[in-house]
Amino acid sequence: xxxxxxxxxxxxxxxxxxxxxxxxxxxxxxxxxxxxxxxxxxxxxxxxxxxxxxxxxxxxxxxxxxxxxxxxxxxxxxxxxxxxxxxxxxxxxxxxxxxxxxxxxxxxxxxxxxxxxxxxxxxxxxxxxx
Ligand code: THU
Numbered sequence: 001x002x003x004x005x006x007x008x009x010x011x012x013x014x015x016x017x018x019x020x021x022x023x024x025x026x027x028x029x030x031x032x033x034x035x036x037x038x039x040x041x042x043x044x045x046x047x048x049x050x051x052x053x054x055x056x057x058x059x060x061x062x063x064x065x066x067x068x069x070x071x072x073x074x075x076x077x078x079x080x081x082x083x084x085x086x087x088x089x090x091x092x093x094x095x096x097x098x099x100x101x102x103x104x105x106x107x108x109x110x111x112x113x114x115x116x117x118x119x120x121x122x123x124x125x126x127x128x129x130x
Contacts, residue, residue: 001036004073004114008106011077014040014055022049027084028077029055031063031098034070039063056090060097073102083113091121 002010007030015028022045029041041059045052056076063071074094078084083105086094094101100118118124 002032002038004075004102004104007032007038007073007075008077008104008112010038010040011055011075011104011106012108014042014059015077015079016042018042018055019044021045022047022052025078025080027055029059030075031056031059031071032073033063033068034072037068039066039068054087054090056086057093060093064097069097071098071101073104074098075104075106077106077108079108083107083111085115085120091117092124095121095124095126 011028011030014030015026018026020026020043027043031039039059039062041055041062043055044058076084076086085105094117100116102114103117104114106112
């Protein structure tokens with residue numbers, strides 16, 4: 001099983017494949033299944049702007065569409081003066097499929113921080129409410 005440091009390195013690699021010609025803000029994500037598979041994602045922007053998809057959701061949707069359902073960690077890599085956490089919509093999507101997983105944020109300078117999805121998304125709306 002690859003650890004969080006390796007997951008972060010893979011998120012950094014995934015970031016190089018970002019399609020971000022409009023914001024120029026490249027993001028990579030690496031999602032780990034409970035059995036150790038790793039699914040990567042990068043942000044994919046669109047000339048319409050609004051159709052842009054974040055790296056985290058690309059990774060989740062790739063994983064789910066490939067049949068993976070149980071996850072325990074995600075790493076997110078961006079190049080910014082502040083570590084980049086998943087945006088609000090990504091937190092909601094991550095919660096739906098991953099629950100309270102570890103979230104590791106890293107940048108290109110080697111700064112890193114690990115938190116949990118429940119800290120980023122307290123009191124979430126989910127299937128229990130339906
Ligand atoms: N973005 C992500 O891919 N993940 C995040 O967690 C934050 C934002 C992308 C969306 C857009 O392509 C660019 O970063 C600027 O917002």
